[in-house]
Amino acid sequence: MTEMTRTAVRVGDEMTPLSRTVTQEQINAYADASGDVNPIHVNEEFARMVGLPGTIAHGMLDLGILVDAIARWAGGSDRVASVGCRFSKPLLPGDTITCAGRVVDVDPATGLVTLEVQADSSRGDRVLNNGRATVRLPA
Amino acid sequence: MTEMTRTAVRVGDEMTPLSRTVTQEQINAYADASGDVNPIHVNEEFARMVGLPGTIAHGMLDLGILVDAIARWAGGSDRVASVGCRFSKPLLPGDTITCAGRVVDVDPATGLVTLEVQADSSRGDRVLNNGRATVRLPA
Numbered sequence: 001m002t003e004m005t006r007t008a009v010r011v012g013d014e015m016t017p018l019s020r021t022v023t024q025e026q027i028n029a030y031a032d033a034s035g036d037v038n039p040i041h042v043n044e045e046f047a048r049m050v051g052l053p054g055t056i057a058h059g060m061l062d063l064g065i066l067v068d069a070i071a072r073w074a075g076g077s078d079r080v081a082s083v084g085c086r087f088s089k090p091l092l093p094g095d096t097i098t099c100a101g102r103v104v105d106v107d108p109a110t111g112l113v114t115l116e117v118q119a120d121s122s123r124g125d126r127v128l129n130n131g132r133a134t135v136r137l138p139a
Numbered sequence: 140m141t142e143m144t145r146t147a148v149r150v151g152d153e154m155t156p157l158s159r160t161v162t163q164e165q166i167n168a169y170a171d172a173s174g175d176v177n178p179i180h181v182n183e184e185f186a187r188m189v190g191l192p193g194t195i196a197h198g199m200l201d202l203g204i205l206v207d208a209i210a211r212w213a214g215g216s217d218r219v220a221s222v223g224c225r226f227s228k229p230l231l232p233g234d235t236i237t238c239a240g241r242v243v244d245v246d247p248a249t250g251l252v253t254l255e256v257q258a259d260s261s262r263g264d265r266v267l268n269n270g271r272a273t274v275r276l277p278a
Binding site: 026029030032033034035036038040058059060063064067068071076077078080081082083084085086087130132134 | 165168169171172173174175177179197198199202203206207210215216217219220221222223224225226269271273
């Protein structure tokens with residue numbers, strides 16, 4: 001793979017999609033690491049009781065995978081300057097999340113590249129939408 | 140504390156600030172949970188070699204704390220509809236991060252409340268800036 005630079009990237013370029021299957025074990029690990037131990041994430045019985053189809057992943061876990069996709073495409077997480085998205089649908093354990101994006105602006109002077117990004121689940125839901133990220137690429 | 144509702148909240152309201160001291164152990168746990176094991180986060184010697192003052196927290200760990208502050212203020216993480224920010228300065232292990240925000244818009248019809256949010260470190264750096272979040276509050 002060639003080094004990602006501000007001169008190599010063009011408006012319309014597609015980010016390399018990243019797919020990952022999220023397990024309950026990963027959701028539990030994220031709950032421990034983040035301190036967000038809301039039972040909707042870790043207790044199947046409770047999740048069903050409040051009307052969910054089962055436990056759901058933390059929105060921030062989904063967003064972390066999206067940021068990882070952006071970082072890998074850009075050549076390092078230190079290049080991700082900003083990120084934003086809407087948490088539109090839940091991701092369930094066992095689902096595969098696929099993150100993708102497209103370059104919508106390149107500023108060759110600053111190396112700041114803007115992407116529209118999103119994440120979809122293997123059950124056909126758009127998990128993260130209205131996503132936008134900027135990355136800073138070297139010359 | 141009274142239940143947070145769309146009728147109780149006003150433009151100009153301040154979010155209850157949340158402070159948390161981030162340890163290397165938490166950064167290691169986040170690295171394991173997220174799979175982002177870049178040595179700048181977990182290897183002090185490597186971090187210094189590339190010109191950093193030491194290991195730094197993942198930007199997504201900082202953002203996770205900011206989202207936690209928003210969720211606590213709003214009355215639950217399921218109420219956080221969207222989030223975005225710029226990763227402006229690194230947070231170092233041992234630093235205390237303080238997350239704050241202010242209501243800038245309330246839509247009483249939909250219950251969608253918009254906040255400007257940010258996070259500062261105990262060394263005086265704005266760690267996350269240009270932050271914006273929306274939460275959906277019950278009637």
